[in-house]
Amino acid sequence: MVLFIVLGFFGGRGGGERGNDFKLGVAADDGLALVSISNERRMINVLFVAKDREVWIPGGLGWYMSDKVKKLLNLEKKREILGRVLFYNYGFIADKTIELERASDWERGGVLLKQMGWFRWLRFKLNSSQMVTKTEMVDKEMSEEMLDEVAIRDLSDSSLAKDEMRIRVINQTDEDGLAGFVGNKLERAGLSVVGVENARGGVEKGCLWAYRVRPKDSLSAEIMRNMFGCREKEEKGLNESEWELYLGEDWAKMLKYSSYVRSF
Numbered sequence: 001m002v003l004f005i006v007l008g009f010f011g012g013r014g015g016g017e018r019g020n021d022f023k024l025g026v027a028a029d030d031g032l033a034l035v036s037i038s039n040e041r042r043m044i045n046v047l048f049v050a051k052d053r054e055v056w057i058p059g060g061l062g063w064y065m066s067d068k069v070k071k072l073l074n075l076e077k078k079r080e081i082l083g084r085v086l087f088y089n090y091g092f093i094a095d096k097t098i099e100l101e102r103a104s105d106w107e108r109g110g111v112l113l114k115q116m117g118w119f120r121w122l123r124f125k126l127n128s129s130q131m132v133t134k135t136e137m138v139d140k141e142m143s144e145e146m147l148d149e150v151a152i153r154d155l156s157d158s159s160l161a162k163d164e165m166r167i168r169v170i171n172q173t174d175e176d177g178l179a180g181f182v183g184n185k186l187e188r189a190g191l192s193v194v195g196v197e198n199a200r201g202g203v204e205k206g207c208l209w210a211y212r213v214r215p216k217d218s219l220s221a222e223i224m225r226n227m228f229g230c231r232e233k234e235e236k237g238l239n240e241s242e243w244e245l246y247l248g249e250d251w252a253k254m255l256k257y258s259s260y261v262r263s264f
Contacts, residue, residue, distance in 0.1 A: 021038045025086045033046060034049075037124055039123065058085065063259075091187065092151070098111070168195040168244045175252045209228065210245075
C-alpha cells in the first residue's frame with residue numbers, strides 16, 4: 001500500500017513546483033543544449049545548438065558561435081547571464097543553467113539529480129519509461145521561422161497556457177523592432193502576445209509592467225518579474241487578463257539591443 005502511495009505521489013501533478021516542466025540550459029565546449037522535461041506531456045525535448053550556429057550575447061558582447069559562449073562568459077565573468085542568453089535567442093526559460101564539457105553530458109544521472117533535486121529527479125525517473133525523447137539540432141540552415149515552430153511546439157512551458165494572460169509589448173525607445181523582438185521571445189516561451197507596437201513617451205527609465213490587479217504567484221508573473229525586472233503599476237483601464245510591458249530607453253541600453261541588429 002505504501003508503495004502505491006509513493007508512486008502516485010511522484011507520478012501525479014507536482015505540488016508546489018513551477019508547473020509540470022523542468023528546463024535545463026547547458027553551455028558546453030561543443031555548443032549549447034536546451035532540455036525540456038515535461039511530465040504532463042510525457043516528453044523529453046532536447047534542442048542542441050550546433051557549434052557553428054551564431055548566438056547573440058545581450059549586454060553588448062554581440063554575436064558568437066555557440067561553442068564559444070561558455071568560454072566567453074567565463075572570460076567576461078558573466079556566467080550568470082547564460083539564462084538571459086537562452087531567453088533572448090530561443091525564448092527558453094531555464095529553471096537551472098550549467099556548464100559541461102559536452103552538451104550531451106546533460107543525460108548523466110548525476111547531472112540531472114544535482115540540478116533537479118531529489119523530488120523532481122525521483123518523479124522524473126518514475127515517469128521516464130513512459131516518456132518519448134525527441135532531439136533536434138539548430139544549425140546554420142534552420143531559419144528563425146522554423147525555430148519559432150520548434151520552440152513553441154517542443155520547448156514552451158505547458159503550464160503557461162493555463163494562465164490565460166494576454167500581453168501587449170510597447171516599445172517607447174528609438175530602437176526599431178524592439179517590441180517585436182521581445183514579443184517573439186515571450187511567444188516562444190509559451191506566453192500569449194496579442195500585440196506589439198511603438199509609442200513614444202511614458203517610460204523613460206527601465207521598463208514598466210502594467211496590470212489591473214497585482215498578479216498572484218504564477219509562472220507568467222514569475223517570468224515577467226524575474227526576466228525583465230520592471231517597475232510595476234496598477235492600471236484600471238486594463239482587463240484582469242491583460243498585461244502591458246513598456247520598454248524604456250534605459251532598459252534598451254542595458255540590453256544593448258542595438259548589438260543584435262545587423263545585416264543578416
